Amino acid sequence: VNDVRITKDGTHAILSDSNMGGIKVVNIPSGDGRVLLADHPSTHSEDGALVTVEGQGMYLTSGDVAAFQSDGIAIIEDELYYHAVTAKSLYKISVDLLTDASKTTDEVEAGVTFVCYSGMPDGMVLAGDAELKGTLYMTAVEKDGVDYLSTDGLDRVLPFVSDSLLQWPDSLAANSKYLYITASQVNAAPFILDARPRRNTYQLYRVKLPASSA
DSSP states (O other): OOOEEEOTTSSEEEEEOTTTOOEEEEETTTOOEEEESTTSGGGSOOTTOOOEETTEEOBBTTSSBOOOOEEEEEEETTEEEEEESSOOEEEEEEHHHHHOTTSOHHHHHHTOEEEEEOOOOSOEEEEEOTTSOEEEEEEEGGGTEEEEEOSSSSOOEEEEEEOTTOSSEEEEEEOSSEEEEEEOOGGGSTTBTTOOOOOSOOOEEEEEOOTTOO
């Protein structure tokens, strides 16, 4: 289990699984839950995809490609946006469809919508209001930065910020003024082949948001 988001009505928790792939949905009052989209390609790394950080391809010490599945998730209005790390496709699906326990696996999978191509993100967050309207931000692992989804109706992922401090930007959080970013430096982890030494301390960073984000 990786990221978690709570539905607007507070009745369900939606969680991503970056290890096995899939979306977990938990009914908070009852405690019941189920795993959805576990076998759907939208929650898995894409064939031929390789994360490259500062010119270095990410391989495990075993020699296998470092593949990470569904990770970043965010609820915008009535839809869940999600993305596998080792992939370049952003998807969305209706929150009502995910939380309706009467829907079959096939019915849920039929509701998946491709949004656009993007970079390779880890975390995602909505910078918005109480009605879950606003701007979707996503980390840009290969660019030491953060991108955002355009709000002009053209569904384009555009650059927001890039800085050498943001080595493997990971989790995001936002309030009305700032975007907060952690940099986990996964590329320097001991399970990465020929990992370079970690150059930064682990810190929390923030960037001022444009007035139009919320």
